[in-house]
Amino acid sequence: MMLSGKARVAGVMGWPVSHSRSPRLHGFWLREHGIDGAYVPLPVRPEDFAAAVRALPKLGFAGANVTVPHKEAALAACDEVSPLARRIGAVNTLVCRPDGSLWGDNTDGFGFLENLRAGCPGWRPEAGPAVVLGAGGAARAVVAALLDAGCPQVRLTNRTRDRAAELAADLGGAIEVVAWEERRAALAGAGLLVNTTTLGMTGAPPLDLALDPLPAAALVTDIVYAPLVTDLLARAQARGNAVVDGLGMLLHQGRPGFEAWFGVRPEVTPALRAAVLGDAPA
CATH class of the missing domain: 3.40.50.720 (NAD(P)-binding Rossmann-like Domain)
Structure with missing residues (x-):
């Protein structure tokens, strides 16, 4: 579907991030549910990460996933994190809240x-x-x-x-x-x-x-x-x-974030696996 000016946007922050299959994963769910939204790769150098994270709410992002090497830095950048993320010492899912603050979780x-x-x-x-x-x-x-x-x-x-x-x-x-x-x-x-x-x-x-x-x-x-x-x-x-x-771990860890950003709890299906692996149209 076409994106509107009200599209909700999320992405994945990493360095490098070109190898990430998360855009395929979330792109599949967006199309499956006909959601007015987008999920984009966000290549961010380590020295720029803190500033980039703080900019997410200002840019209208609903949130983001965080991958290597930023998961530990993401913990420090959040205003509030789940007890589990604090215990693990890393954040892989960011949610931009209406007041502009950042909430972090670990869904791995x-x-x-x-x-x-x-x-x-x-x-x-x-x-x-x-x-x-x-x-x-x-x-x-x-x-x-x-x-x-x-x-x-x-x-x-x-x-x-x-x-x-x-x-x-x-x-x-x-x-x-x-x-x-x-x-x-x-x-x-x-x-x-x-x-x-x-x-x-x-x-x-x-x-x-x-x-x-x-x-x-x-x-x-x-x-x-x-x-x-x-x-x-x-x-x-x-x-x-x-x-x-190991593919299913990637697929399932994405479900809570997608629900937080786009309002739908997605499912992991054989069609999703094929799309993320590249065996079907992404």
Whole structure:
């Protein structure tokens, strides 16, 4: 549909941002619901981020998503943030309020859990310990979401142990820091294995992890979606584990922001997945 002078506008702020699939994601929903609105890429250098964020309400934006490397800076730039975003230490969703103030939230954990529930309906967070590889921003959101959802224990391992220890100290709760060299042993008795590292991503080194101690009933997921089926997922599937790819986390995390900006709660569908992947018209 044609945009009017009353169109609501949102976007995604990152540096770089040209690789982001969020414009495809939100553009699909805007067309699907016939909304008078637009969602645009906003390439912002780190040194310009604070000023750019404060300009959003002045430019009439409804809000924005925030991606690498700005999620931590976004937390500091907001007037108010959700308790969850404060706990994670990062904001990925900004809402411009009528009074011109900025509210920030983190929907990555929501997207992660919704993706698992949709991709493997029988999975339950309380079913057993989760092994989480990595200790970056995504891992913080994933671990917080798992603990809040009732996961009895998170076994956290990272190539740099200090980062994992820092994450555990910040979030608290039932987190056991495991040395990277002990990652294989940590799989014993686990109900979930999550890779939040870039290992296995297109152009990155492979993830070196033998899966033999992992129970056959465990669910395996990788938040990477390029490639869509990583080597980890392929090997897990070959041995009989249920697997969930990482694309759905991106799709589901976008739903709360879209609702806040455009007034409609969108759904994740096969047609949406195809459009975001580029298998159908974007």
